[in-house]
Amino acid sequence: MSNKLLEIKNLSTSFRIGDDYYAAVDDVTLTLNKNEVLGIVGESGSGKSALAFSIMRLHNRAKIEGSILLNDQDIVDMSAANLNKLRGDDMAMIFQDPLTALNPLMEIGEQISEALLLHNPRMTQKQRKQRVIELLNLVGIPRPEFVYEQFPHELSGGMRQRVVIAIAISNKPELLIADEPTTALDVTIQAQILDLIRKLKEEMNAGIILITHDLGVVAEMADRVAVMYAGQIVEIAEVHTLFENPLHPYTKSLLNSVPTEGQDKLHVIQGIVPSLKNLPRKGCRFASRIPWIDASVHEENPVLHEVKPGHFVRCSCHTHFYFSEESKEAEKNGIS
Numbered sequence: 001m002s003n004k005l006l007e008i009k010n011l012s013t014s015f016r017i018g019d020d021y022y023a024a025v026d027d028v029t030l031t032l033n034k035n036e037v038l039g040i041v042g043e044s045g046s047g048k049s050a051l052a053f054s055i056m057r058l059h060n061r062a063k064i065e066g067s068i069l070l071n072d073q074d075i076v077d078m079s080a081a082n083l084n085k086l087r088g089d090d091m092a093m094i095f096q097d098p099l100t101a102l103n104p105l106m107e108i109g110e111q112i113s114e115a116l117l118l119h120n121p122r123m124t125q126k127q128r129k130q131r132v133i134e135l136l137n138l139v140g141i142p143r144p145e146f147v148y149e150q151f152p153h154e155l156s157g158g159m160r161q162r163v164v165i166a167i168a169i170s171n172k173p174e175l176l177i178a179d180e181p182t183t184a185l186d187v188t189i190q191a192q193i194l195d196l197i198r199k200l201k202e203e204m205n206a207g208i209i210l211i212t213h214d215l216g217v218v219a220e221m222a223d224r225v226a227v228m229y230a231g232q233i234v235e236i237a238e239v240h241t242l243f244e245n246p247l248h249p250y251t252k253s254l255l256n257s258v259p260t261e262g263q264d265k266l267h268v269i270q271g272i273v274p275s276l277k278n279l280p281r282k283g284c285r286f287a288s289r290i291p292w293i294d295a296s297v298h299e300e301n302p303v304l305h306e307v308k309p310g311h312f313v314r315c316s317c318h319t320h321f322y323f324s325e326e327s328k329e330a331e332k333n334g335i336s
C-alpha cells in the first residue's frame, strides 16, 4: 500500500492586483507521506501561508493552477460540497493565533462539539460530549469537564491552542497543517504544544505540514524540510541533510543568521522578500539579495535539480555562492 498522502504538482496560486495576476505560490511540487512531518520555512512573505491556504482551498479570490492530490483526489477541481466534507474530516489546519480561531461567545465544549457534529450528524449529544471530554484529555487539558463550560478568554494562550488542536483533530484528519502553531506562545508552552503535535502524529498516523520561520522548531520536529523564497521552493531535503549540507544561498543565509555556540559572526541577509508585484518573473529570485555573486552563474529559468536522491535545489548559483563577508575577509588577508 502506498505511503503517499499528499502530492502537489506544479501548483501556482495567483492573486489579482490591478489588471494582472501575481503568483504568491509559484510552481510548487512536493509530496507528503503518512506519519511524516514536512517543515516549510522561509521569511515573512515567502508564500508559506498562501501555500497552506491553497491546500485547504481557503482562498477566496485566487487563481489556482496545477494539482493537489490528497489520497489521489484532486482538491483543485473539487466541488464546494466535497471540499466541505474533506475539510475538518480528512484535512485540518491549526492557525497561528488561537484567539481568532475560536468563537469568543461560545463555550469550549460546544465549539468542539460543533466540529464533531458537522462530520458526524448521527452522533447523539451524549456521545459528542463524551468524545469532547476524550479530546480535551488527549490534548492535555486538565479538568476537562470544567473547561468544557469555559469561554476562550478564561483560558491561557497555551490552553487555547490545545483547544484549537482538539478541534483540528476531532475527526482524526489524515493531513494536518500547522501554520506557525507556537508563534503566539511562550517557550515552555511552545515545547509542550510541539510534543503534543508529535504524539498526535504517531497516534493518528497523520501527515503534518509544519509552517514556521523558526529553524529550531524545524530541526526538532521535521523529517523533511522545504525552504520557500518568493513563492518558490528553493531547496528541499531531509532535515539532517538540510542542516548539515545546505546548498541554496538562501538556505545557507537562513542557517547562518541563527546564533550558534562558538560562532563569532552572524550573517544578516540584506533586504527583504520583494512584494508580490515586484517579484522578478524571470531568472533567480534570490539574485538581487546576493549582488556580489556574478550574474552569469544564475540560470535563466531556474528549476529544481536533484543533486542527491531526495535533495533538490533551485538554480545553479549555489555552486558559486560564498558569503560577502568571506570575500571581504579574503581581501583583507591579501587572498584573492
Ligand SMILES: Nc1ncnc2c1ncn2[C@@H]1O[C@H](COP(=O)(O)OP(=O)(O)OP(=O)(O)O)[C@@H](O)[C@H]1O
Pocket: 015, 016, 024, 042, 043, 044, 045, 046, 047, 048, 049, 050, 051, 213, 274, 275, 276
Ligand atoms: N489575498 C491576497 N491578495 C494579494 N496578495 C496576497 C494575498 N495573500 C497573500 N498575498 C501576498 O503573497 C505573498 C506571500 O504571502 P504569505 O502570507 O503566504 O507569506 P508567508 O510566507 O506566509 O508570510 P508570514 O510568515 O508573514 O505569514 C506576500 O507578498 C503577500 O503580500
